[in-house]
Amino acid sequence: MFKFFGTRAGTWTGFAAAALVLFGLAPLVMTGFRLGLLAQFLCYAIVAVGIGLAWGRGGMLTLGQGVFFGMGAYLMAMHLKMADAEFRNGPGAVPDFMELAGIRELPAYWTPFSSAGFTIAAILILPTAFAVLLGLAVFKRRVKGAYFAILSQALAGAFAILLIGQQSLGGFNGLSRFRYFFGYNLDDPVNQQMLYFIVAGVLLVVVAVSLQLRRSRYGELLVAVRDAEERVRFLGYDAANVKVVAYAVAALFASIAGAVFVPIVGIISPASIGIVPSIMFILGVAIGGRASLVGPVVGALAVAWAQTALSEQFPSAWTYAQGLLFILVIALLPGGIASIASVAKRFQTKRTPVEAAA
Amino acid sequence: MSVALTCKNIEVDFDGFKAVAGVDLELARGEVHFLIGPNGAGKTTLVDAITGLAKYSGSVVKDGEELRGKKVHHIARKGIGRTFQTATVFENLTVAQNLDIAAGAGRSPWTLLRRRRHLPQIVVDTMERIGLKDQAETPAGVLAHGQKQWLEIGMLLVGDADVLLLDEPIAGMGHDERETTGLLLHDIAADRAVAVVEHDMDFMRAFASRVTVLHAGAVLASGSVDDVSGDARVQEVYLGTATKEAADAATA
Amino acid sequence: MDLLVGQLFTGLSTGSILLLAALGLSLTFGQMGVINMAHGEFIMAGCYTAYVVQQVVGDAGASLLIALPIGFLVGGVMGLVLEALLIRRLYHRPLDTLLVTFGVGLILQQVARDVFGAPAVNVSVPEALRGGVDLLGVTVPKTRLFIMALAIVAVTAVTLVLRFTPAGRRIRAVVGNRDLAETAGISSRTVDAGTFFIGSGLAGVAGVALTLIGSTSPTTGQSYLVDAFLVVVAGGLGRIKGAVVAAVALGALQAVFETYSTASLAKVGVFIVIVVFLQLRPQGLFTLRTRSLA
Numbered sequence: 001m002f003k004f005f006g007t008r009a010g011t012w013t014g015f016a017a018a019a020l021v022l023f024g025l026a027p028l029v030m031t032g033f034r035l036g037l038l039a040q041f042l043c044y045a046i047v048a049v050g051i052g053l054a055w056g057r058g059g060m061l062t063l064g065q066g067v068f069f070g071m072g073a074y075l076m077a078m079h080l081k082m083a084d085a086e087f088r089n090g091p092g093a094v095p096d097f098m099e100l101a102g103i104r105e106l107p108a109y110w111t112p113f114s115s116a117g118f119t120i121a122a123i124l125i126l127p128t129a130f131a132v133l134l135g136l137a138v139f140k141r142r143v144k145g146a147y148f149a150i151l152s153q154a155l156a157g158a159f160a161i162l163l164i165g166q167q168s169l170g171g172f173n174g175l176s177r178f179r180y181f182f183g184y185n186l187d188d189p190v191n192q193q194m195l196y197f198i199v200a201g202v203l204l205v206v207v208a209v210s211l212q213l214r215r216s217r218y219g220e221l222l223v224a225v226r227d228a229e230e231r232v233r234f235l236g237y238d239a240a241n242v243k244v245v246a247y248a249v250a251a252l253f254a255s256i257a258g259a260v261f262v263p264i265v266g267i268i269s270p271a272s273i274g275i276v277p278s279i280m281f282i283l284g285v286a287i288g289g290r291a292s293l294v295g296p297v298v299g300a301l302a303v304a305w306a307q308t309a310l311s312e313q314f315p316s317a318w319t320y321a322q323g324l325l326f327i328l329v330i331a332l333l334p335g336g337i338a339s340i341a342s343v344a345k346r347f348q349t350k351r352t353p354v355e356a357a358a
Numbered sequence: 359m360s361v362a363l364t365c366k367n368i369e370v371d372f373d374g375f376k377a378v379a380g381v382d383l384e385l386a387r388g389e390v391h392f393l394i395g396p397n398g399a400g401k402t403t404l405v406d407a408i409t410g411l412a413k414y415s416g417s418v419v420k421d422g423e424e425l426r427g428k429k430v431h432h433i434a435r436k437g438i439g440r441t442f443q444t445a446t447v448f449e450n451l452t453v454a455q456n457l458d459i460a461a462g463a464g465r466s467p468w469t470l471l472r473r474r475r476h477l478p479q480i481v482v483d484t485m486e487r488i489g490l491k492d493q494a495e496t497p498a499g500v501l502a503h504g505q506k507q508w509l510e511i512g513m514l515l516v517g518d519a520d521v522l523l524l525d526e527p528i529a530g531m532g533h534d535e536r537e538t539t540g541l542l543l544h545d546i547a548a549d550r551a552v553a554v555v556e557h558d559m560d561f562m563r564a565f566a567s568r569v570t571v572l573h574a575g576a577v578l579a580s581g582s583v584d585d586v587s588g589d590a591r592v593q594e595v596y597l598g599t600a601t602k603e604a605a606d607a608a609t610a
Numbered sequence: 611m612d613l614l615v616g617q618l619f620t621g622l623s624t625g626s627i628l629l630l631a632a633l634g635l636s637l638t639f640g641q642m643g644v645i646n647m648a649h650g651e652f653i654m655a656g657c658y659t660a661y662v663v664q665q666v667v668g669d670a671g672a673s674l675l676i677a678l679p680i681g682f683l684v685g686g687v688m689g690l691v692l693e694a695l696l697i698r699r700l701y702h703r704p705l706d707t708l709l710v711t712f713g714v715g716l717i718l719q720q721v722a723r724d725v726f727g728a729p730a731v732n733v734s735v736p737e738a739l740r741g742g743v744d745l746l747g748v749t750v751p752k753t754r755l756f757i758m759a760l761a762i763v764a765v766t767a768v769t770l771v772l773r774f775t776p777a778g779r780r781i782r783a784v785v786g787n788r789d790l791a792e793t794a795g796i797s798s799r800t801v802d803a804g805t806f807f808i809g810s811g812l813a814g815v816a817g818v819a820l821t822l823i824g825s826t827s828p829t830t831g832q833s834y835l836v837d838a839f840l841v842v843v844a845g846g847l848g849r850i851k852g853a854v855v856a857a858v859a860l861g862a863l864q865a866v867f868e869t870y871s872t873a874s875l876a877k878v879g880v881f882i883v884i885v886v887f888l889q890l891r892p893q894g895l896f897t898l899r900t901r902s903l904a
Contacts, residue, residue, distance in 0.1 A: 061705045134885070141888055146645050146704050150839045151885070157836045158881040165874025217462065218470040220455050224448040231446045234409060235517055236434035236463030275836065279712060286709065319720040326713025330706045331696060 011211070015204065022200040032189050039196040039264045041304040042203050046257035048285045048300035049206050049293075050250030055282070056290030057214060058246040059226030060144075064152035065281050067159045068251040070273030071127040072258030074163070077175035077268050078110060079119035084179045086114060096177070097170050107168045116182055123259045124252065131251030132244055139240035139247075144229070153275055160274030174269025181263040192264075199260045203297070206253050211293055213249065222246055283322065287329050289338025299336060362387050362551035363408070363438070363521050367416040370403050370575075377403040378414065379575035385521060385551040390543050392562045393555045395572035396595065401555045402443070404572070405523045409433055409440050420521065435463060439519030443526050445506035449499030453490050453509060456498050457481040460513035480516050488512040488542065504535040511542070520550045527554060528561055540565040563587075571595070616748045617865050623754040625861025626761035629854060630819055631834040632841035633764055634685075634812035636853040637805055639842050641785045644697055644806075645708040649838070650831030651718035652688055652810050656681040656817020657826035658726060660733050671736035674818070681818035682811040689810020693803055701802075715832070722828035730825035739822065753822040760819050764812060765854055771808070772850070781805050844884055860884075 027035060047065055054060045081095035091114070094106050112118045134155070138148060164172050184191040213219050225232050225242045232239045262268050271277070281300075288299020303325075310318040329336065335343065363385040370378040378400040385391055393401045406412035410430040418425040425433050448456050454477055461478050462470075477494075485491045488508040493501065498509060507527055514522050527543070528536045536558075543552055543565060556562055562569065562583070569586045571578040579589040586592055631653060638644050660677040667673040692714060700707045739756055742749040772778035783791040784801045792798055817831070824830070841860055845852030860880060867876035 059705075061708070137885055137889060143888055146639075146643075146708065147843055149705060149708055150645070150836075150843055154836050154840055154881055154884075158877045161874045161877045165872050212473075213471070215473050216471050217458070217465065217474050220451060220474075221459055221462075221470065223450055224456075224459050227448050227450055228446050230430075231442075231448070232459075233430045234434050234440055235460050235513065236431050238429075238431050275832075279709075282709060316720055316724055319723075320717055323713040323715075323717035323720070326716065327696065327710050330709045330713070331700060334703070334706060 015208070018207075019204060022204070023197065026200075027193060027196070032192060035196050036192055036264065037308060039192075039199050040261065041301050042196075042199045043257045043261040043264065044281065044284065044304050045297040045300040046199075046203050046206050046260075047254045047281050048288070048296035049203075049210050050253030051281055051285045052288075052290055052293070052296035053210050053213065053222075053253075054246045054250035055285065056292070056296070057219065057222050057226065058243055060243060060247055061149040061282075062152045062247065062250065063149050063275075063279050063282065064154075064156035064159075065250065065254045066156045066273035066275075066278035068127040068131065068254035069258040069261070069281075070159060070163070070268070070270075071130070072123050072255030073262045073268040073273070074169060074175065074258075075113070075119060075123045075126065075255075076259040076262045077178070078113040078169075079116065080178040080181065080263065081175055082110065082114045083116075083182075087180060097173075097175065098168065101167050101171075103168060110168070123255055127255035128248050128252045131248040135244035135247040136240065139243045142229075142240075153278070156273070156278040157275045160270040163270040163273075170269070172270065174267060174271075175262075176267035176269075178263060178266055186263055186266070195260070195264050199264065202256060202260060206256070207293065207297065209249070213246075214293060218242070218245070280322075283326060285336075286334075287325060287336055289336030291335065292338035295336050295338035360387050361385070362420060364419045365404075365408065365416065366419075368404060368407055368414050368418070369416055370400070370407050370412050370414045376575050377412075378407060380416075381572070381575070381577055383570060383577070385553050386568075387520070387549060387551045388547060389551060389567040390547045390565055391551070391553045392566040392569045393553060393572060394557070394559075394562060394569060395578070398574075399572040400575040401572055402525055403575075405440055405525060405553075405555060408523065409438060431463075434517070434519075437518060437520045438523070439514030439517055439521070440523040441507070441510045441514070441525055441527060443529065445503070445510050447498040447501075447506050447509050447513070450497060452495050452497055453485065453501070454481060454494040456509060457484055457512055457516050461516035463517060478516075484512045484516050487515070487545075489538070504531045504539075507531070508539070508542070511546070515546060522546070522550060522552045523555075524552065525555045526557065528556070528558060536561055613869075615746045617869060618862070619745070619748060619750055619754075621862030621865040622758060622858065623861070624864055625858035626754075626758040627820070627823070627834075628837055628841050628861050629761045629857035630757065630764060630816035631813070632838040632845075632853050632857055633761075633768060633850070634809040634816070635838050636842045636845065636850060637768070637809035637812070638689075639839070641781065642802060642805055643704055644701070645704055645711070645839075646689075646692070646697070646810075647708055647712040647835065648688075648692060648715040648718060649711075649810070649813050650833075650835030651715045651722075652685040652813035652831065653817040653820065653834055654722060654826070654828065654831035655684050655688060655718070656814035656819075657733075657821050657830050658722060658731075658817075659684045659814065660818040660821040661726070661731050661826055664733050670734045671738060674736055674822075677818045678815055681814035683814070685814020685817070686807040686811030689806045689813075690803060692810075693806040697806070698799070698802070719828045719832070726828070728828060730827040730830075732825045733821035735822055751823075756822065757819050760815070764815065765850065768808070768812070769850055777801075777804060840880070840884055844887060 026038060030038065047069055051062065051065060054062050081097070085093040085095045092106060094103060138151060143151065163169055169175065178186055180186060181191065181195065184194070186192070221232070221237070221242055225239045229239045232242070258268070284300030284303040285296040286299065287303060288297065289295025306321070307318065310321070333339065333343070361384050365381060365383040368378050368381045368383075369376060381400070381404055383404070393404070395401055403412055407414040408418050408425070410425070410428060410433040414426070416426070420436055420438065423436065425436065425438070448459070451459070458474060458477060458481055461481055485494055488511060490505060490509060490512070493505070498506065501509065511522070511524065511527065528539050531539065540561065543554065546552060547567075566583050568581065569583055570580040571586055571592050573595050578595060579586050579592050634652070635646070635649055638646050638649070659681040660674070663677040663680060664670065664673040667676060692711070696710055696714070697707055700710060735753055739752045742751045743755065772782060780791070780796050780801050781804065783794065783796055784798045788798050820830070837860070841853055841856045844860065845856035863880055863883060864876050867879040871879070
């Protein structure tokens, strides 16, 4: 059965089934409220696909994906706030939260975000370019492993603190209360469903891109760099460039996820992108299976669902559960749910090393 | 037989300790050149220096081009390949994937981003040459110890290296595997320069075209197997070690 | 002049706090290569130890003196348990250790929340440490001087232990070459456990000291952890000396940035400086094993 999904026909079947569930079944059986929740979870799943690529395949434990998620989210939120202000008070108007904070003049860096085209370009380019620059700075100097993880985490911390200090970005409260999304009223259930379809479509595209990268020669090279970076260097490759690509793609995915997250959830604040939310992105990926394609998606959805279902009723128990999941999954089942089949097989044959344990 | 690589006055300094102290070395195509010497003689460090891993003073020239100061992957692209004492292959990838990666350092981004349709001919040929044709789809991690070492040599061959620096290529091999490896080395040395860091004297006597003896970071002697075996200083170093080992064994 | 002295002092003070938080890490991470994300929670445990001891003892001065050694024991025992139950099984998977210990940290935070409540608690400062001292024209809080002194004592103690005691020599031997140390008859298991005990104990001591300058909440430790890790990264692997220099430098840097901009920009500034620093001196930040790359 697993062999089948490796073939071309199997791939198409898999995507068709996923599309059927996401576009046909889910809207049919779920209420608008639940569909909105699912849309939010799908945003986390998009981030998870990127982490699966960078961490699972590339060995880069990035504990700072909240930074790129936040960049995409804030860039989109700035545009939505600008559009709302223009809609109410005409061009050049100051967004409502600035009025409350006593900011009369629109800060110069906000101005270009009245353009939808500029905003979308910024969402796609800025975080990716930032990831490339940072990746080059770090990987070219062969900073890796734990050092990279700690740096990425410090980055998330610094970014959240930076945002808290910016009154013109809403400070601690962040940006919220968006009325329109490129002209469509966000209170209208039809438009909310449209947003769900957009994010579901984005997820399928992101998974497809990740699949192509994994199956390509680049994907094999990435695994080679993960397992024996110096060996790759001695074969004549610049291993840093290989890593930068995966890191930048993961950043791009996170940024897009952040951008669609904002109109769906209606708020973005430093609290949802700092150190702890960033490391929480990892949990779903670990549970689902860091090195597998679909595992991170399933894991992210499961964790987000559990969080929503449990955290309000049993906040204390949920935190214990999260901690235990981190401990048990990573220590005992490093390949995640996706590896259960191969772990079972290994018990029978005791031959093949489990790839994800590397 | 043309000279492929010329090292002049190589010095490697580890915080004041000279691991390599002024070594001259020439590697010629068509030769299997053995680097021998006691532990700590600087053999592996010399290989590290040539391949850009260790900083050094002096000069390494390949086909008229100075390599000192170049990055590791640039030196590799100039056709200098190396193996490691512990065979380092990509354990989670198959033999074919290992070789395909090794063959592809010059690939364009466009090629890299597409799926591999066919194995390059050189990969197929090399699998035959290193005797791993039947293991093409086997993950490298489950290969036998000796097979991993052959695979690593194969990775240098497909990568078009014409100076091969092999660090203990027969470590842990049985007798038959050693023979096969020795013949393979001579086969590939036909149009390449091959340097072998080795401790095994029998293997050296059987397969060396030329021998350089290192001791305490310097060249003690260099020449044919017979030249070197007859050298008084070499005997002293090796006999000295041997006597001491015997003494150690006696007291232990 | 006053401004300069003031800044210098703030830098030293921030640095000594960083150093106290990072010293234990530089043992466990630097010397053993283990990334313990629960280290912050060990600090937090030290803070609550000070709180509990004060509830029992009452007198602020006596309770501080009692809490310091107890804090060391509390942190140390927690570290010992963590090492025995989890970290020992994960020595060859440093990144997984990071995530597993993060899970441990989450649980410890929640335990603190369930036992002591989410709101912050305060420990009263002993009479002798209240107020300030005039030093070169600036007023310096006595609590900060105490923390500086404690940092100096802790660094000296660790250095002396590593250098002159048999246990310290064993630790250095295992750090230098695990296999060789084993063949020399040193049990690397015992040494690892011992190193972890000392490193985690230092976190507990840091926690006790930190109650002098701030309130304690379940997330107290977490807020120090990332900075502490940066100190160890910038200082280099296994170098107590490096940690000292890095802590003081980062503390001074933070103080200077904060004077000329805001606290939030200062964090970003410090991060940028560290990334730039890595461009100049990545040495010591990665280990090259030339003979075997596996």
